[in-house]
Amino acid sequence: MELPQLLATKFGVSVEAFRLLLTLLAGYPIAAIYHRFVADLVAKPLHHLYFAFCGMSLCYFNYGMDTYHSLLGIGVTYLLVLLLRGAPLLLLIANFIFNMGYLLLGYYFTASNEYDILWTMPHCILTLRMIGLGFDVTDGLKPEEALSKDQKETALRKLPSFLELLAFAYFPSSFLVGPQFPYRRYQKFTNGEYRKHDGCVNAGLKRLGAGVLYLCVCQVGLSYLPDNYFLSEEFAAQSFIKRIYFLGFWAKFSLYKYISCWLFAEGGLMCLGFTYKGKDEFGNPDWSGCSNVKLMLLESGHTMQSYVLSFNVNTNQWVAQYIFKRLKFLNNRNISYGATLTFLAVWHGFHCGYYMTFLMEYMIVSTEKQIDSVYTKYVLPKYGETLNNSKIYGVIYFLCLKSYNIVYMGWCLTAFVFLKYERWITVFSAVNYYGFIYMLIWAIFYRGFRYYRSTQPKDAVTSKEATD
DSSP: OOHHHHHHHHHTSOHHHHHHHHHHHTHHHHHHHIIIIITTOSOHHHHHHHHHHHHHHHHHHHHGGGGHHHHHHHHHHHHHHHHHTTSHHHHHHHHHHHHHHHHHHHHHHHOOSSOOOSTHHHHHHHHHHHHHHHHHHHHTTSOGGGSOHHHHHHOOSSOOOHHHHHHHHTOTTTTTTOOOOOHHHHHHHHTTTTTTOOOHHHHHHHHHHHHHHHHHHHHHHHHHSOGGGGGSHHHHTSOHHHHHHHHHHHHHHHHHHHHHHHHHHHHHHHHHTOOOOEEOTTSOEEOOTTOSBOHHHHHHOOSHHHHHHHBSHHHHHHHIIIIIGGGGGGOOHHHHHHHHHHHHHHHHOSOHHHHHHHHHHHHHHHHHHHHHHHIIIIIHHHHHHHHHTOHHHHHHHHHHHHHHHHHHHHHHHHHHHHOSHHHHHHHHHHTTTHHHHHHHHHHHHHHHHHHHHHHSOHHHHHHHHHHO
16 A cells, blocks of 8 residues: 555545645645755756656646646647647637637546546646636737736747746646646746745745644534535434524535645745735735635625635636636626636536536625615615614624625535535525525515616605705
C-alpha cells in the first residue's frame, strides 16, 4: 500500500482527497524553493521550466496517466492560437468548442452520483484558462482604442511559447482548484514586476492559517451533519424550524470545504509573490489579487447576493469579463445574466442539480433586488427615521436577515451538493419546499403591488409620496 493511501486511511478520508490536500500544501515549499534558487535567475525559460515541471508532476501525482487530457488540451489550444490567429472569429469559435466540448465529454464518460476527484476537476479550471487565452490573443489584434479597460489589461500582443503556456496552465497552487488569472499576470510575475513589494510570505501564511481553521470547522460540522443525514427519516421527523436551520448550518459547513481549499491555494500563490494587486488604503502592498473568497463579506453578509459577491470570486470575475460583458450586443442585461449562469451550469456538468442551483440564484437575486427596491422606495421614505432610531428594530432587522442568510443558503446549496433529482427533491420535500413557497408568495405580492401602483393616477401617487 502506498504512503498516501496509508495516511488517507489513517485520517479517514479518501486517497484522492488526501492527494488533493497534499498538492495544495505543496505550493508552500514550491514557493520557498523558487525564492531561494530560481527567482534571481536571469534566464526566464528556467522560470517557466520550473513551474511547468512542478505543476505537471503534481498533476501526475494526482491523476497518473490521465494527465494526458490536460496536455492534449494545452497542445491543441496552442496549435489553434498559432494557426488561426489571423482569423480571430474562427479562432474564438474553434477554441471555445474544443475546450468546452472536451470537458463535457469528460463529464459524460466519468459521470456518477457523487463528487469524484478525477482529472475533470483540474480540467474545468484549464478550460476557462484556455478559453480566456483565446479571447486575450484576439483582443491583442485589435487597436488600443477598441478595447475596454479590462481588455487592455489582459490583451496579448505577442504569443507565448509552448513552454510558457505549459507553465501558465500548470502553475502550482492554481491548476487544481483555481483561482483563475490571465496570462498577463503570469507574465508580469516572471518578469519580476511584483518582487519589489514585500509582505507576500506573511500574507500567504495568514491565508494558510485561515484555511486550516475553515477545514477544521468543516470536518467537525459535517461529522454532526453529514450529507446522508438529510436523506434520512430521522431528519424528516425533526420539527420544521430544526430542519431548516440544520440544513442552513450544513450548507455553511459544506461551503467551508471549498473555501479551505481556495485558502490553501491562495496562500501558496501569495507566498510566491504572485498575487500583488496594488497598494491598499494605508499605502501597504495588497496581496489579494487572486483571492477567490472574501471572508469578511461572506461571514457578515445577510443576503444571497452577498454569497454571490464573496464566493468563487475569480471565477465570477472571469465569466463577467469573458462571457457577460461580451454579450453586450444583446442589449439586455437579464438575457446576458441568464446566458452567463447557463454557461456556468454547463461548465459544472450535466447533473440537473447544477441547473437548479443557478436557476435559483437568478430567481433569488432578482427577488432580493425587488424587495430592496420596495423597501427603499416605499418603506424608508415613510418610516425610515423612526426605524433607524429604534434599537429594537435594529436588533430584529439583523436577526431576521442573518437567519434568512443561513436558512436560505441551505435551500440554495441542496441541489448543488446532491446533484441527482431524486436526491435533492427528497431534501426539498423534507423541508416542505419552503424556498419555492417564499418566492411564490413574494411574486404574487409584487405583481399585485405593481398593479396597484399602476392604477393610481400619477399626480396622486407623486403627491402621496411627497406627503409621506
